[in-house]
Amino acid sequence: MGAAATRHAAVLQGAGFIVSLLLLWELASALGWLRPHSFPPPSRIAQGAWELAVRGFPEGVRVWTHTLVTLRRIFSGFALAMLAAIPLGLLIGRSPTLDALTNPVITFARSVATLSLLPLVIVWFGTGELSKTLLIAYGCFWVMLSNVIAGVKYVDPVLVRAARTMDTPGREIFTHIVLPAALPRIFAGARTALGVGFMVIVGAEMIGTIEGLGALIMEARTFYRTDVTIVGMMLLGVMGVLFALGMEALERRLLPWHRGLSEVRR
Amino acid sequence: MSASAAPKIEVLRVSKQFGDAAAAPVLRDVDLACAENEFVCLLGRSGCGKTTLLNIIAGLVPPTAGEVRVDGEVVTGPGRGKGMVFQQNALFPWLSARGNVEFGARRSGLDKAGAGRVADELLDLVGLRDYGARYPGELSGGMQQRVAIARALALDPQILLMDEPFGALDEITRLDMQAELLRVWSSRRKTVVFVTHSIMEALALGDRIVVMGGGSIAAIHDVGLERPRSRSDPALLRLHDTIWQGLH
Numbered sequence: 454m455g456a457a458a459t460r461h462a463a464v465l466q467g468a469g470f471i472v473s474l475l476l477l478w479e480l481a482s483a484l485g486w487l488r489p490h491s492f493p494p495p496s497r498i499a500q501g502a503w504e505l506a507v508r509g510f511p512e513g514v515r516v517w518t519h520t521l522v523t524l525r526r527i528f529s530g531f532a533l534a535m536l537a538a539i540p541l542g543l544l545i546g547r548s549p550t551l552d553a554l555t556n557p558v559i560t561f562a563r564s565v566a567t568l569s570l571l572p573l574v575i576v577w578f579g580t581g582e583l584s585k586t587l588l589i590a591y592g593c594f595w596v597m598l599s600n601v602i603a604g605v606k607y608v609d610p611v612l613v614r615a616a617r618t619m620d621t622p623g624r625e626i627f628t629h630i631v632l633p634a635a636l637p638r639i640f641a642g643a644r645t646a647l648g649v650g651f652m653v654i655v656g657a658e659m660i661g662t663i664e665g666l667g668a669l670i671m672e673a674r675t676f677y678r679t680d681v682t683i684v685g686m687m688l689l690g691v692m693g694v695l696f697a698l699g700m701e702a703l704e705r706r707l708l709p710w711h712r713g714l715s716e717v718r719r
Numbered sequence: 720m721s722a723s724a725a726p727k728i729e730v731l732r733v734s735k736q737f738g739d740a741a742a743a744p745v746l747r748d749v750d751l752a753c754a755e756n757e758f759v760c761l762l763g764r765s766g767c768g769k770t771t772l773l774n775i776i777a778g779l780v781p782p783t784a785g786e787v788r789v790d791g792e793v794v795t796g797p798g799r800g801k802g803m804v805f806q807q808n809a810l811f812p813w814l815s816a817r818g819n820v821e822f823g824a825r826r827s828g829l830d831k832a833g834a835g836r837v838a839d840e841l842l843d844l845v846g847l848r849d850y851g852a853r854y855p856g857e858l859s860g861g862m863q864q865r866v867a868i869a870r871a872l873a874l875d876p877q878i879l880l881m882d883e884p885f886g887a888l889d890e891i892t893r894l895d896m897q898a899e900l901l902r903v904w905s906s907r908r909k910t911v912v913f914v915t916h917s918i919m920e921a922l923a924l925g926d927r928i929v930v931m932g933g934g935s936i937a938a939i940h941d942v943g944l945e946r947p948r949s950r951s952d953p954a955l956l957r958l959h960d961t962i963w964q965g966l967h
Contacts, residue, residue, distance in 0.1 A: 611809045618777055618803040619826040619874055629822075633813040710813045710854040 493680040498687075501680030510681055511672060514664055520688060522664040526582070526657065527650040530589025534646060538594050539639070542601025546635070547627070552602065559599055567592035567649070568656040580661025585654075592653040593646035600642025604635030637704075637711045644700045651693045725791065726752035727910045728776060728878065733785035735771055745771045747934045748785070755877075758904065758911045760925035762918065762962070767931045769914045770882055776912060777803050777880050789878065799827055802871030802909075806883040808863045810855040816866045817842060817851035823873030834873075841869035844903060861892040865899065872907060879909045883916065897923050901946055918962050922955050923948055930965060938965050 475495045481487045482494030489497060502516070509515035545551045567588055578584040608631050616630045658667025666685045673681035705712055730751040736744045746768045753759045761769040774780040776787050778796040787794040789801070797803075802823070810819050817838050824834035824841075842851050845865040855863050864884055871879060884900075885893045897920060904911060915921050921928045922942060930938040940958060942948075948955055 611805055611807055612811060614779060615803070615805065615809040615811075617779060618797045618801065618871075618880075619823055620797055620799045621826060630811065633811070636813070708813070710815075710856060 490677070491679060493683065498680045498683050501678065502684045505669075505681065505684055510669065510678070511663060514669075516684075516688070518664055519666050519669045519685070520692070522662075523654055523658065523666045523689075524692070526585050526665065527589055527647075527654050530586045530653075531593050531647055531650045533586065533590040534593035534597055535643065537590075538597035538642075538646075539601055542598050542639075543605055543632075543635075545598075546602040546605025547631075552606065559595060559602075563595040563599065567653050571656060571660070575660060584660075585657040585662075588657040589650050589653050592649040596649050597642045597646040600645065601635070601639050604638030604642070605631055607638075608634040636708055640700070640704050640708065644697065647696055647700065648693065651689060651696075655689070724755065727755040727757070727790065728753040728912070729788040729791075730772070730776065731785050731788065733772070733775060733782045733787060735768070735775060735780070736783045744783070744934055746775075746782070749935055751929060751936065753910055753912060756908045756910055758913065758924060758926045760921035760928045761912065761914045761931060762921045762928050763916065763931035763937075764966070765916060768934045769931050772931070773880055773882050773912060773914050776878075777801055779803075799874050800876050801878045801880055802874045802876035803880045804864070804867045804871050804882065804884040806886045808855060808860070808867070808887075810863055810866055810870070812855050815852050815854055816847060816858065816862075819855065819866055820869045820873050823870040827874045837873055838869075841872055842866075844872075844906065845869045845899065859892075860888050861896055864888065864896060868900065868903065872903070872909075877910060879904075879911045881911065881913045883914050885920070886916070893920070898947065900924065905946075918959055919950065921962075922959060923950070928962065930962060932966065938962075 478487075478492075479494045479496060482489055482492065482497075487494070493501070504510060505516040505519075507515070509518070545555055570588065570591065574584045574588055578587060612630055612634055613626060616626050621629065654665070655667035655670060658665040659671050662668045663672060666689050670682050670685040673679070673685065728751075730749055733746055733749045734744055735746040736742060749768075749772060751759075751772075761772060763769045771780065775782050776794065778787075778794045778798060778801070810816075811822065814822060817835075820838035820841050821834045824837040825831070829837060839848070839851070842848055845868055847862060847865055847869070850858065850862060855866065858866065867884070885896045888896060901924065913921075913924060915924075925942055928940045928942060929936055930940070940962060942955075942958065944952065944955060
């Protein structure tokens with residue numbers, strides 16, 4: 454109960470801070486310190502948001518469509534990356550040989566900015582949905598893969614030794630010790646990967662579509678609608694926050710022991 | 720050898736060398752025998768090879784030469800007959816205290832119900848009856864080591880191997896834990912090999928104190944005092960001086 458009260462106070466404080474920033478912004482615009490065209494005041498942005506919700510931008514494509522389409526793309530890419538990275542990461546993390554073999558490739562692939570692949574992906578897979586999904590999957594995949602590998606590789610050896618002294622067979626050491634010990638790191642990887650998905654989506658939606666928040670932002674740029682650009686940005690940000698919170702809640706539910714651990718260590 | 724019956728643990732000319740042959744050996748021709756239900760302390764400075772010897776007895780590390788026998792059989796790997804308690808917290812953080820003890824009980828071949836019963840019994844024995852649902856991260860260092868002892872006992876081993884189990888605890892908790900261990904040991908007789916770098920701890924606990932230095936056994940002392948031992952007992956203090964001088 455005490456913790457909940459503290460949480461509420463923190464939320465109120467955060468909200469209050471944001472509201473005062475918005476007021477300051479509106480004031481700065483009204484007093485002519487900010488040019489309304491480059492820095493639209495909150496009231497102008499609210500109008501843009503209303504327009505997006507009622508008429509759509511471009512006309513007919515409303516904000517809900519943009520949001521849902523973006524979410525669908527992020528999720529399909531993210532899910533694809535998880536499906537590939539988790540088994541592969543577990544495999545590589547267990548085998549020092551495979552790890553040594555793949556490490557340079559993974560470092561290399563991670564260093565290539567996902568969006569720099571855009572031209573190639575268009576040549577290979579066209580400008581349709583597949584290209585967008587694959588771009589997001591690419592970005593998520595390498596982050597996830599290196600986290601899964603690290604999770605398995607850096608399991609505290611004393612846990613494995615303890616299990617061995619209890620005569621635990623190798624297969625069970627993997628399923629009962631290594632896997633649960635690696636879960637926090639795997640979760641951290643999934644969280645980071647989802648964040649990458651939110652970053653890549655804007656670029657991925659720059660081509661071949663008028664639907665999606667990325668497309669909305671690009672389209673708004675063409676028409677100098679800075680207010681609409683900001684609405685799109687904000688929606689992405691809000692979604693990012695919501696998903697981060699959702700992942701946190703999921704982690705608390707699935708790994709209750711880990712929360713206790715981090716609180717003690719703090 | 721003071722024990723008349725066949726020894727429980729025999730260490731026979733064990734040597735251990737890590738890395739290439741040019742490196743100095745960690746253990747050199749160590750011979751040691753522990754009687755059934757005896758409490759043996761391996762005492763020495765850091766790096767004297769006492770933990771390596773314990774790991775070899777545990778079957779976690781193979782010796783370079785020589786062998787270890789338990790009940791006359793050569794040790795080839797870890798086994799259920801030998802429970803081990805480590806210096807650092809080696810509890811599985813994702814299992815509750817009870818879950819950790821149950822894990823050990825399950826490994827000894829019990830079914831889920833039986834393991835649950837054993838876990839409750841052992842948590843009770845180490846004084847943590849009300850803490851079974853806690854995760855290790857929510858327990859103090861002393862409590863964690865109590866759970867670790869319960870988990871090792873859950874295997875129902877004949878031998879308990881302890882690698883500086885109280886080394887990371889504060890002095891006061893450490894003294895409590897020594898008394899606690901003796902109480903547990905008096906109700907569940909086991910052959911104990913206990914590694915420590917504290918002369919006082921060895922004197923408080925051991926039937927015999929094996930002093931190690933430079934990879935071999937420097938001296939073996941029979942303590943021969945009734946437990947619980949007073950730390951101000953003149954006989955104990957005399958032995959303390961003898962051991963201390965022998966280490967220089």
